[in-house]
Amino acid sequence: MNTLERKLPIGIQTFEKMRTEGCLYVDKTAIIYQIAATKVPYFLSRPRRFGKSLLISTFEAYFQGRKDLFEGLAIEKLETKWEQYPVLHLDLNAKKYETVADLVAMLNQYLEKWEAIYGDEKKDRSPEERFSYVIEQACLKTGKGVVVLVDEYDKPLLQALLDENLLDEYRRILKAFYGVLKSSDRYLRFIFLTGVTKFAQVSVFSDLNQLNDISMKIPYANICGITKKELVSTFTPELERLAEVQEMSFEDTVDKMTAMYDGYHFTYSEEGLFNPFSILNVFDGLMFDNYWFQTGTPTYLVDLLKQSDYDLRLLIDGLEVGSSGFAEYRAETKNPLPMIYQSGYLTIKNFDKSLNLYTLGFPNDEVKYGFLKFLIPYYTPISSDETDFNAVKFVRELQSGDVHSFMERMKSFFADIPYELNTKTERHYQVIFYLVFKLMGQYVDAEVRSAKGRADAVVKTKDRIYVFEFKLEGTVDEALKQIDEKGYLLPYRTDGRELVKVGVSFNAEERNIGEYKVI
Template sequence: MEQIRKLPIGIQTFEEIRRDGYLYVDKTAMVHQIANVGKPYFLSRPRRFGKSLLLSTFEAYFQGRKDLFQGLAIERLETEWEQYPVLHLDLNARKYEIAADLVAMLNQYLEKWELLYGSEKKDRSPEERFAYVIEQACIQTGKQVVVLIDEYDKPLLQAVLDENLLDEYRKILKAFYGVLKSADRYLRFVFLTGVTKFAQVSVFSDLNQLNDISMDRAYNALCGITQDELIRTFGPEIKQLGENEELTFEETVFRLAKKYDGYHFCEDTSVGLFNPFSLLNVFQKLNFGNFWFQTGTPTYLVDLLKQSDYDLRLLLNGVEVTASAFSEYRAEANNPLPMIYQSGYLTIKAYDKEVCLYTLQFPNDEVRYGFLNFLVPFYTKVTDDETGFHIAKFMRELKSGDVEAFMERLKIFFSGIPYELNDDTERHYQAIFHVVFTLLGQFIQSEVRSSRGRADAVVHTPTAIYVFEFKLDGTAEAALKQIGEKGYLIPYMLDGRKLVKVGVNFSKETRNIDEYIVVEA
């Protein structure tokens, strides 16, 4: 029986990974570079992307744990292996419902540090105690202090739609993080990580010396796994997965890339990144599941989308923006895009140097279909559990040629359009239309168009090609006529499969499909 190698699923401690023989993707050359060319850093990356492991690696490095780095790139770069006092704060492990929860978490860490460096200030505010601990750690050890803060924004994210609570968290964290500027002379290294970069909300206003490397080309691959790293580190796992799925090695890598690759955190999109959490899980479970998306439901993103009345079609087709439109989250702005990007549901797919515009799209199929499946209940009456059932039925009905059943099922989705929608009905119905046909793309080729010069949707099955045209408060006959007049079928005339035209009319009054005509060309 082939030896099963250990995959570090859920393990975020560098020492445990190295001590217990888990597979490790070597990022230590970048760790050494960052640790020795600057001091205060900030990195924004999506959840489950390796931020905690990165900080744990810095912790081991600054503790002088040379034994943990044997055989890694940093072993050839570091000669001193000096030991520094390390203060490591992780805000990810608690649910913050009131301000007292945040203070309690800070106190928990402060009490631990005070046992080492003195508790003379234990009755003062958290920021005063933090400043005192840093000063005393430096004085007592004779070495400057390393401060590592993981998920600095966790409390802020949990209160993002509660302005009063958000303001309380801002004030607490502003004062606490502000210590890192006033205590600069006592500090050797500072590194903060989070999902978002909150701007213009006072959190970082006293910490303006931070070097934000979130979009630096040199550190694009600091978290996440490149395809080269995937093949070099996980060759046996790729081979085993391929055998299980009856795929060649190359076909397996292609499937993995389509499902989990595609993240880019700078304008250079030549090297994409795989989600590490999903990769480890697919190798362990030997199936192409939606592992990353299932670990956290982005309810706050949906609330932001609804609150901002954002056009969902922009997320489906890709949106072109400047860097300032997505790289920082501004709480007062009616724009969910920065939060969606920084949370990992959109990524950079292209960059136009001439006009400095970025194109943001879903990074891969796992995120695309997971996000859309999750959104369906918020736009329709179809529940989350029912969505996958209906989409699978859509696919079967078109494959079998039963367009009437397909259209009747589509009415179920449109029946969820709220009664109070009036002027927005068209956009809402178009969003549902786009979501349904995009979700079909996980099973059969389905193209959704935005240009009026092409059909609204084209679906390919093994035996037929379906061309759909939708009208709003028109007639199904007019939609069918447009397919012919505009020549929407011409690109498929030599395909050899059956061509089917479907003209559909959507009524604002009934907020649903009121008529459709199906004609074989």
């Protein structure tokens, strides 16, 4: 079949629509059946646009007894009864919550819809009282346990993250509302909630003791997202078409897809996951781009980073932490790590079982370079639109061997930083150096090191290998001497490319590059 005849579910998050319109579907129904067979409440945390809404919609279709929608899928051979249950599906993802009234209006919208079916005798009561009554009446009138599905339960909380008073109000409302799920247990058949992060102070986590948080459990790791096996088995025609347009081999295309979009790990299992949103958009546009990152601007993450004075180089290079350090978010702390991880900008890269320590890092190149480019305007006067342009100019100068133009451009880069930024700490300037070289890494092999005994930066082009050493408190000659004494060039002696040493001093008074020498 021609790939143009195969329908990609771009923007479709409803299982019914996906199936009735003949869209391509990565079959997750076997694990959905296993989960639905139990009666404990579930919670799943995953980044935005990772398939949570489709998952909730699939559960909805299953509990509505829609056997027709599951024809040809794994669940068809597992389910024999196809019972119908009353389903209360609450989706908090669609609205912008700027005031308490916005949240109450959204809850009222759903409550009124449910009350029209099951009774509105409590319509003048509080949202939690109405919710409790609807659950009870739905069970009594149908003789079936009620299924409650909540998509993006934390959306209002995330939008109020930096407004403490509004956050407290949202938390108070949602604590009471979600608390109904515990008191109404006798009327419930199944509960499944999704969100980006786990707010410890919300009732659903503190009071609902039997809640099964499957966010980091191995058996459920692949419930959202696409494995490499699923990518190849489901989308081979699309991969072949992409390879043809990009003038690449099939194998190289899969490798490029892996580097760009694979690498999400939500537990310490070895198999990585591709972001579904990016995968579908690559096949639709037949171009590699930062699709997922472009759909949302994580300004609240940068604000958190500023408040916490977190060393960005630790986040970018990867860091070790226990699960308690990133798996649960507490809004009163100034640790940005849990939010950055749960939002999808960091993922699990390794796990030391003996020490019970996780290594967190960027999942893939799309997230890595998207995040770096997003950060640049917060540390320099360069806008996000200019970031790629500037990185390319730096790269071209080193590719041509013009180190002097490269260094002069770097000087201009620092000279443009406004005076108010010039009062920043030494770390601020180290981070700027760091970001420039990291961004170059999308075009050439560029490494930036901070560990003792390694060069500050190494850039490898087709013909040359550059080793940079920066001295924030020292001379150019001391920088060059350190390159020799520490043996920074030794690993590259047999490479065959020209080796270039660059010593750089930083002028603290002018807050700019001072002298530099190239050997």
